[in-house]
Amino acid sequence: MTTFKAPVRDIDFVLNEVLDYQAHYKTIAAGAEATPDMVEAITAEAAKFAEEVLSPLNKVGDEEGCTWNDSEVTTPTGFKEAYQMWIDGGWQGLSHPTEYGGQGLPMSLGLIKSELIGTANWSWGMYPGLSLGAMNTLIVHGTEEQKAQYMPKLCEGTWTGTMCLTEAHCGSDLGQMKSKAELQEDGSYKLTGSKIFISAGEHDLTENIIHIVLARTPGAPEGTKGISLFIVPKVKVNDDGSLGERNSVKCGSIEHKMGIHGNSTCVINFDDATGYLLGKENEGLNAMFTFMNTARIGTAIQGLAASELAYQNALPYAMDRYSMRSLSGTKNPDKPGDAIIHHPDVRRMLLTAKAFAEGGRAMIYDAAKYSDHMVQAETQAERDAAENELGFLTPILKAFLTETGLESASNAMQVFGGHGYIKEHGMEQIYRDARIATLYEGTTGIQAMDLIGRKVVLDGFKLYGGFCKKLYKFGFKSLIGGKRRGYSAKLIGYTLAWNWHTVKMVARASKNRDAVGAASYDFLMYSGYLSMAYYWARMAEVAATKLASGEGDTAFYQAKLETAEFYFSRLLPRAKAHGGSMGSSTESVMGMDLERFTVR
Numbered sequence: 001m002t003t004f005k006a007p008v009r010d011i012d013f014v015l016n017e018v019l020d021y022q023a024h025y026k027t028i029a030a031g032a033e034a035t036p037d038m039v040e041a042i043t044a045e046a047a048k049f050a051e052e053v054l055s056p057l058n059k060v061g062d063e064e065g066c067t068w069n070d071s072e073v074t075t076p077t078g079f080k081e082a083y084q085m086w087i088d089g090g091w092q093g094l095s096h097p098t099e100y101g102g103q104g105l106p107m108s109l110g111l112i113k114s115e116l117i118g119t120a121n122w123s124w125g126m127y128p129g130l131s132l133g134a135m136n137t138l139i140v141h142g143t144e145e146q147k148a149q150y151m152p153k154l155c156e157g158t159w160t161g162t163m164c165l166t167e168a169h170c171g172s173d174l175g176q177m178k179s180k181a182e183l184q185e186d187g188s189y190k191l192t193g194s195k196i197f198i199s200a201g202e203h204d205l206t207e208n209i210i211h212i213v214l215a216r217t218p219g220a221p222e223g224t225k226g227i228s229l230f231i232v233p234k235v236k237v238n239d240d241g242s243l244g245e246r247n248s249v250k251c252g253s254i255e256h257k258m259g260i261h262g263n264s265t266c267v268i269n270f271d272d273a274t275g276y277l278l279g280k281e282n283e284g285l286n287a288m289f290t291f292m293n294t295a296r297i298g299t300a301i302q303g304l305a306a307s308e309l310a311y312q313n314a315l316p317y318a319m320d321r322y323s324m325r326s327l328s329g330t331k332n333p334d335k336p337g338d339a340i341i342h343h344p345d346v347r348r349m350l351l352t353a354k355a356f357a358e359g360g361r362a363m364i365y366d367a368a369k370y371s372d373h374m375v376q377a378e379t380q381a382e383r384d385a386a387e388n389e390l391g392f393l394t395p396i397l398k399a400f401l402t403e404t405g406l407e408s409a410s411n412a413m414q415v416f417g418g419h420g421y422i423k424e425h426g427m428e429q430i431y432r433d434a435r436i437a438t439l440y441e442g443t444t445g446i447q448a449m450d451l452i453g454r455k456v457v458l459d460g461f462k463l464y465g466g467f468c469k470k471l472y473k474f475g476f477k478s479l480i481g482g483k484r485r486g487y488s489a490k491l492i493g494y495t496l497a498w499n500w501h502t503v504k505m506v507a508r509a510s511k512n513r514d515a516v517g518a519a520s521y522d523f524l525m526y527s528g529y530l531s532m533a534y535y536w537a538r539m540a541e542v543a544a545t546k547l548a549s550g551e552g553d554t555a556f557y558q559a560k561l562e563t564a565e566f567y568f569s570r571l572l573p574r575a576k577a578h579g580g581s582m583g584s585s586t587e588s589v590m591g592m593d594l595e596r597f598t599v600r
Contacts, residue, residue, distance in 0.1 A: 001313075009553075030376055038105075057262070058124075060074075068264075069175060090103065092157035095109055100151035108368035115304065118301050122305060133163040141279035149241060181275060213485075214227050220282055227284040229277070248272050249268065296394050297371075297397060304364060306408055321416075322335040326338045356405065363535055374387050398441060399447035409430045526579055543558075
């Protein structure tokens with residue numbers, strides 16, 4: 001089975017030495033309470049909970065899975081007790097308003113606990129994780145009455161939340177959904193329809209589940225313009241906040257999945273279920289994006305978690321597994337072979353996972369600053385600006401980090417050789433659990449189209465240009481006075497190439513609309529490698545400065561520099577291949593007639 005040790009030192013490095021979170025917290029009202037001592041205490045307690053409670057349940061959840069019986073779902077052994085500890089610790093409302101029983105700390109601070117519990121046990125972490133999206137959607141789009149009715153229990157953790165989007169015939173094309181909502185005389189709605197792939201849609205952890213549901217009202221426009229959003233509780237809630245009768249919401253079944261067995265992925269049936277409009281009619285998809293973006297950032301954390309857990313468990317095996325002799329000479333003469341850590345290809349796989357985990361952590365934690373500004377903004381213009389900046393980064397984070405997390409999990413299995421393919425060591429579970437990450441909340445291809453289509457072209461290159469400006473600003477500043485000028489030069493060069501490839505791609509699209517779709521995946525992956533290079537350049541500058549001054553843990557900073565060198569030498573060059581593919585003929589993808597796809 002896998003083990004987990006919270007990477008507390010690396011989290012501290014990213015927060016305080018690279019991203020200067022204390023300066024950031026001074027710019028938002030909720031930051032006053034997020035003192036260094038508070039952040040350290042929260043990190044330590046979250047680490048303890050993740051290591052001692054959740055990590056041992058990871059294998060249990062995988063082997064037992066969830067059990068469905070007559071619409072009810074039982075979670076694996078120990079999950080319910082762990083969740084009660086979560087409630088008792090007040091974890092759910094950490095970053096939500098005090099007026100609803102939360103602790104009022106910055107949204108970004110909640111990211112630490114999300115990473116730690118997700119890495120320790122992703123299946124368990126999805127139960128409270130889905131609630132965060134429901135809570136954020138209620139805060140942004142709910143009425144004061146709705147927030148007062150639902151938020152206290154959600155913050156307390158005694159209720160959880162879900163998002164109910166797709167249907168069996170839809171996939172990601174939500175314009176095809178058929179669930180309907182009919183207005184009643186009392187202002188409520190009756191919802192009828194069936195939703196699939198609902199994570200944490202039914203379970204025995206809490207007394208109520210608040211479903212956030214997409215449906216159509218009678219006469220609504222066709223497609224996505226006619227979708228509205230509704231609050232549909234599993235158990236109806238009385239005006240005084242107490243629980244009433246059971247709503248007409250039932251779990252029809254749970255999915256039999258490749259991984260994340262400990263989380264109940266459900267078919268949820270609504271049969272004239274009572275619901276309440278959330279936000280404005282026919283603007284449900286826009287409101288749901290608040291939830292979806294929360295979920296997509298959460299899924300990006302899953303990619304980071306897969307890289308981290310894979311690295312942590314493959315490293316000790318590589319240290320203690322003796323096989324063959326090192327090409328550069330015997331390293332363990334008292335053993336029948338040398339530890340496989342001395343073989344270059346094993347090191348390549350380990351360093352790939354390490355670079356993706358640590359680079360991904362910096363990417364996500366920096367993006368989390370925008371979520372703080374979204375919540376703490378004093379004006380709508382400030383909120384919109386922060387949301388737009390985060391919106392540009394979201395598809396890169398979600399798609400790139402889940403793709404690299406899956407690669408890390410695969411490499412970790414490879415380090416184990418044949419032992420990685422069997423269940424005993426738990427490596428294949430990491431891969432199975434991580435495989436869903438590139439699929440749900442929008443596949444990699446959908447994220448790629450969202451990035452180049454909506455976030456670059458339709459935006460008029462404004463956000464794209466601002467992001468490039470940030471890369472150039474750091475690159476030229478470091479090129480002049482930095483300690484790792486070679487990295488700065490590469491960062492500038494790859495950014496220039498990115499701009500050139502983008503211009504050529506868009507120019508081709510003016511004559512052939514498929515040009516964007518054919519190049520979108522490569523554009524996204526190039527964006528991801530370039531983004532991560534920016535953060536590795538920043539981390540390398542900090543580490544080099546610390547080493548030059550003789551401050552801190554020399555081994556830690558030296559490891560940072562050596563990992564940065566690996567990233568720039570071995571991983572960033574992959575972007576060139578993606579750039580080449582972006583510039584290749586669209587005809588190579590779209591030219592084959594359908595009849596020639598047939599297997600003969």
